[in-house]
Amino acid sequence: MKIVVAPDSFKGTATAAAVATAVAEGWALERPEDHVLLAPMADGGEGxxxxxxxxxxxxxxxxxxxxxxxxxxxxxxxxxxxxxxxxxxxxxxxxxxxxxxxxxxxxxxxxxxxxxxxxxxxxxxxxxxxxxxxxxxxxxxxxxxxxxxxxxxxxxxxxxxxxxxxxxxxxxxxxxxxxxxxxxxxxxxxxxxxxxxxxxxxxxxxxxxxxxxxxxxxxxxxxxxxxxxxxxxxxxxxxxxxxxxxxxxxxxxxxxxxxxxxxxxxxxxxxxxxxxxxxxxxxxxxxVAVADVLGLPAMLDGADVVVTGEGRFDGQSAVGKVPTVVRGLAGPARTMLVAGAIDAPLDGWDAAASLTVIATQTTGEPDDALRDPVRFARIAGQRLARLA
Incomplete structure (x- = not known):
């Protein structure tokens, strides 16, 4: 399958490129035969x-x-x-x-x-x-x-x-x-x-x-x-x-x-x-402007799964934030979300992974998601691949 990983940065903890790479590494552990493309995103702020x-x-x-x-x-x-x-x-x-x-x-x-x-x-x-x-x-x-x-x-x-x-x-x-x-x-x-x-x-x-x-x-x-x-x-x-x-x-x-x-x-x-x-x-x-300049719509063409994300997915995420914009461009592809924390309904998403939840399940310390987001983003990528 063709997988596109296009997250925003997890502000203050990890760049978009680091998150995208970690998710792709985790995905490859579970589904090494898939073709994974990285498209780190931004909205004008950090990253x-x-x-x-x-x-x-x-x-x-x-x-x-x-x-x-x-x-x-x-x-x-x-x-x-x-x-x-x-x-x-x-x-x-x-x-x-x-x-x-x-x-x-x-x-x-x-x-x-x-x-x-x-x-x-x-x-x-x-x-x-x-x-x-x-x-x-x-x-x-x-x-x-x-x-x-x-x-x-x-x-x-x-x-x-x-x-x-x-x-x-x-x-x-x-x-x-x-x-x-x-x-x-x-x-x-x-x-x-x-x-x-x-x-x-x-x-x-x-x-x-x-x-x-x-x-x-x-x-x-x-x-x-x-x-x-x-x-x-x-x-x-x-x-x-x-x-x-x-x-x-x-x-x-x-x-x-x-x-x-x-x-x-x-x-x-x-x-x-x-x-x-x-x-x-x-x-x-x-x-939207960053996606256009980066050529994201063309990259998403023919994708089977699109993974996006941000540090905190909440009520503000629907107002022009990266995950919502990427999902809107994904067309018929399945859309999956990776976020440090998820504080809003996941209507419309095919799957999601919270780094805070993963950290709680694996180490018992939810704050570990802030201390080492790349580690838990890698685990998130692996878990989402199992649902593909």
Whole structure:
């Protein structure tokens, strides 16, 4: 039989490529005669670069040093595709894991993402593919704009210039000190308290082929389904401060009267989706767009079984997540799911395996699934093969 293994990464524990390989190894133990194809997937967040690198072995990883979300230098890279486009992943430059658990809701910045994009443009990228999942900030993309060469306007940062992850109000007379004798340095969402607009004289232009933004998030920028309310808590925004961040983002949105903050996806990555719309980029469904670029529909043609998965299969999985997208493309093939944990009904799936359940059955320790997901993904592949 023809088997296609196309999982997302198990975020924070295993890459999509590692999971796909483990499932295929387990499958081969049970059914060595089957033809198994690996198609690691992504939705614009963690693992997007790796998915493209797997699909295009001749692609070049280009190293770059950027300012991380907390202001420290981060060594990362972007990917130059054979056609000249660049893939830049926000999670690798301004991602939540880079904070190491030290959440900074007011000051975490998307600056490094903008710097990485600028580096790709400086290198001659003909177009951009931007994955924006996994953001550490709720800054609406103001940091990204600074990384792209714009200047933030508004007291006390009138005429500000970017220094590291913050903005130093070196040219303002309204506030020249932080009260402790030092310069007033602010970054991230705190910049939106007084923002009135951007000086775009130095803003980088879109490349000839434009910029496509990959995101699986359909939230608007503002309101109860927006960036602050839905995703802010995981970035350290407490319930009583959600309104404050929503007000900040609303003030930022008023700087761009021609951009609709209710656009689906504007609330992605703490509002970076909105910032990219304001820059002129196009938002696309993450997993669907990745599948198209990777040629997954053609790979699935004639498949007997398609195995997909993600770290946690839950109520959100039906909204553009990798497993749902892959299942929708699978046609008449049987579809099977591998997930770290399964917290939603499995209607429509032919078979499923939970790594947490497997770990409980084999070692008695459900947390072993987090500590060694590759081991249990291999067992999952073997068990699913028995059901083929």
């Amino acid at each position: 997007t670069l790796e998915a493209f690198a797997t699909a295009f072995p001749e692609a070049e990883r280009v190293p770059v040093t950027v300012t991380g979300p907390a202001g420290a230098p981060v060594e990362t890279h972007w990917l130059r595709l054979p056609d000249g486009r660049a893939v830049v992943q926000l999670a690798a430059a301004s991602g939540l894991p880079l904070l190491g658990g030290d959440l900074r809701p007011d000051t975490a910045s998307s600056l490094g993402f903008g710097q990485a994009i600028s580096a790709a443009l400086d290198s001659g990228a003909s177009g951009l593919v931007l994955g924006i999942g996994g953001s550490a900030s709720t800054d609406g993309g103001v940091g990204m704009f600074a990384g792209l060469g714009a200047r933030v306007l508004g007291a006390p940062v009138i005429g500000a210039r970017v220094l590291g992850a913050g903005v130093l109000s070196a040219e303002t007379s309204e506030r020249e000190s932080d009260g402790a004798g030092g310069p007033d340095v602010r970054s991230g969402a705190s910049l939106l308290d007084d923002v009135t607009g951007l000086d775009t004289a130095g803003l980088r232009a879109l490349p000839p082929l434009g910029a496509v933004v990959l995101t699986d998030v359909t939230s608007p920028l503002l309101g109860p389904a927006g960036a602050a309310a839905v995703f802010g808590p995981q970035k350290g925004i407490t319930p009583e401060r959600i309104e404050t961040f929503d007000d900040r983002l609303a003030r930022w949105a008023r700087c761009f009267p021609d951009v609709d903050p209710s656009t689906p996806g504007a609330g992605a990555a703490g509002g970076v989706g909105f910032g990219l719309l304001a820059w002129g980029a196009t938002l696309a469904g993450g997993a």
